[in-house]
Amino acid sequence: VATGGRQRKIIGIIGGMGPAATADLFTKITRATAADGDRDHLRVLVDSNPAIPDRTDAILSGGEDPGPALIETARALETAGAKIIVIPCNTAHWYLESIRNSISVSVLDMIGETASLLAATSGIAVIGLLATSGTLATGLYARALNRVGLACIEPAVAQQDRLMWAIKLVKAGREDQARALALEVAEQLIGRGAQVIVLGCTELPLIVTAQDLAVSVVDPTTVLARAAVLAAGGTLTPTAAPYLS
Amino acid sequence: VATGGRQRKIIGIIGGMGPAATADLFTKITRATAADGDRDHLRVLVDSNPAIPDRTDAILSGGEDPGPALIETARALETAGAKIIVIPCNTAHWYLESIRNSISVSVLDMIGETASLLAATSGIAVIGLLATSGTLATGLYARALNRVGLACIEPAVAQQDRLMWAIKLVKAGREDQARALALEVAEQLIGRGAQVIVLGCTELPLIVTAQDLAVSVVDPTTVLARAAVLAAGGTLTPTAAPYLS
Numbered sequence A, B: 001v002a003t004g005g006r007q008r009k010i011i012g013i014i015g016g017m018g019p020a021a022t023a024d025l026f027t028k029i030t031r032a033t034a035a036d037g038d039r040d041h042l043r044v045l046v047d048s049n050p051a052i053p054d055r056t057d058a059i060l061s062g063g064e065d066p067g068p069a070l071i072e073t074a075r076a077l078e079t080a081g082a083k084i085i086v087i088p089c090n091t092a093h094w095y096l097e098s099i100r101n102s103i104s105v106s107v108l109d110m111i112g113e114t115a116s117l118l119a120a121t122s123g124i125a126v127i128g129l130l131a132t133s134g135t136l137a138t139g140l141y142a143r144a145l146n147r148v149g150l151a152c153i154e155p156a157v158a159q160q161d162r163l164m165w166a167i168k169l170v171k172a173g174r175e176d177q178a179r180a181l182a183l184e185v186a187e188q189l190i191g192r193g194a195q196v197i198v199l200g201c202t203e204l205p206l207i208v209t210a211q212d213l214a215v216s217v218v219d220p221t222t223v224l225a226r227a228a229v230l231a232a233g234g235t236l237t238p239t240a241a242p243y244l245s
Helices: A021-034 A054-062 A069-080 A093-100 A112-121 A133-138 A138-149 A157-171 A176-190 A220-232 B021-033 B057-063 B066-080 B091-102 B110-118 B133-138 B140-147 B157-171 B175-191 B220-231
Strands: A012-014 A045-050 A084-086 A126-130 A151-155 A196-199 A216-218 B011-015 B044-048 B082-084 B127-130 B151-153 B197-201 B216-218
Touching: A012 A021, A012 A069, A012 A112, A021 A045, A021 A220, A021 B021, A021 B044, A045 A112, A045 B021, A054 A093, A054 A133, A069 A084, A069 A093, A069 A133, A069 B220, A084 A112, A084 A220, A112 A138, A112 A196, A112 A216, A112 A220, A126 A138, A133 A138, A133 A157, A133 B021, A133 B082, A133 B151, A138 A151, A138 B133, A176 A196, A196 A220, B011 B021, B011 B066, B057 B091, B057 B133, B066 B082, B066 B091, B082 B220, B091 B133, B110 B140, B110 B197, B110 B216, B110 B220, B127 B140, B127 B175, B133 B157, B157 B175, B175 B197, B197 B220
Parallel strands: A012 A045, A012 A084, A126 A151, A126 A196, A196 A216, B011 B044, B011 B082, B127 B151, B127 B197, B197 B216
Antiparallel strands: A045 B044
16 A cells, blocks of 8 residues: 555544444554555554543433533644544534534534535435434534435434433443344334334444445444545545445 | 442553554454443554554564664553553564563553463463564464473474465455465374464454364453453453353
8 A cells, every 4th residue: 555655644533432333443444544564654643532522412411511521632633643534423513613623624514424425325305313312402403404305314203212222331341232132223214114224323424334224324433434534635445435324 | 230330441452463453453442341431441542553464574574673663652652542552463572571661551462461371271281372473483482381380382384374365355355265275284283283373463362263273272362351451440340251162
């Protein structure tokens, strides 16, 4: 892999939301980078800070504002040399503009990147969204998808409660129980016409794979990993669109 | 999981040697931490710097000294608040003392921790070591094992060349080819009397599992992850000794 001479940028990950999802993004950045050896890889700084207040609690229930901790972490990564900031938490994207306004380096938009990918995919009109109740309340995915002409359907209230329980189970390390719940919610969305399932919470790609469902599955963590590699000047592995199967 | 009030320390990972092994340690720290939710996890800072010069090249062939880059990275992690430093590269432990002498926070010793684990395991006398040629040349594992009364056997020269090729293949993302080569070398060590195989290069746990071999397998990355969780004041998951099966 020829990378000599090209200017490459340091990637900074605002992590801890949750830690396993952060490790997942870091792993996917590594896998998405074409490399014959260590030196072909990109430098990545991670601050996995599980003390960042819960995003859904803040958005829905007036819980502690995670904005200051997100901004503080972004600034520390910028100071350490990061030029491309990524946030492996969909709900935290509610704070994207305030993070962008607080630092002078690039902050990628996982939700916008995912909508762009779907917009470029032929033959789909209805997207089924699995996300936290906080992300649903912000309308971030629905607006991003509507802007590119796609409809977004979400779980009904009782189903959404089950999905939130599944996400909590992943964060507590109980993946098998979580998987069964999440797949049940996804299948209801497919029954209502979803042609693609978006795993719009970074805990979900830890438990759901493309093979689990009858329709295509988009993993925004992989979408973000590939966008980060490109933005940092790395070379993508040649695998064709592994995030949409 | 009750963690309230306990003083917990930030873990810093000197990474990039290689990046996939760094992500593996981070994942294993997360899995080793007992947690009901994000906030039970430890804060982890990672500097995955794949530009750190090759350790085996420096030790065996007079290649560029990785010492300065290791020390610079350790200092940056200390400045960022890390109190427990870990290095997911066995060969880089040749520079452990100079790193320890350059900073004032704790640096864990993956090789020493692994030897302590083996010393506490009954019924074993002969350890088969899979490691880089650089690690073998330093004698770090052999000395650490001998100190606790264990014999260490290493691959013969032609076998060691095959193992180095396997390690390079992992770093190039060609895991399947790498696995076949590494298992062949491990089986030769078992044929020569090894009662336990130590995966003494952090690329090897990415491709070899306990189920692949007829004897117990020790993964020093998991040993280090568990030592880091304890040193940082976290609570270990109750799984009994998953690193020795």
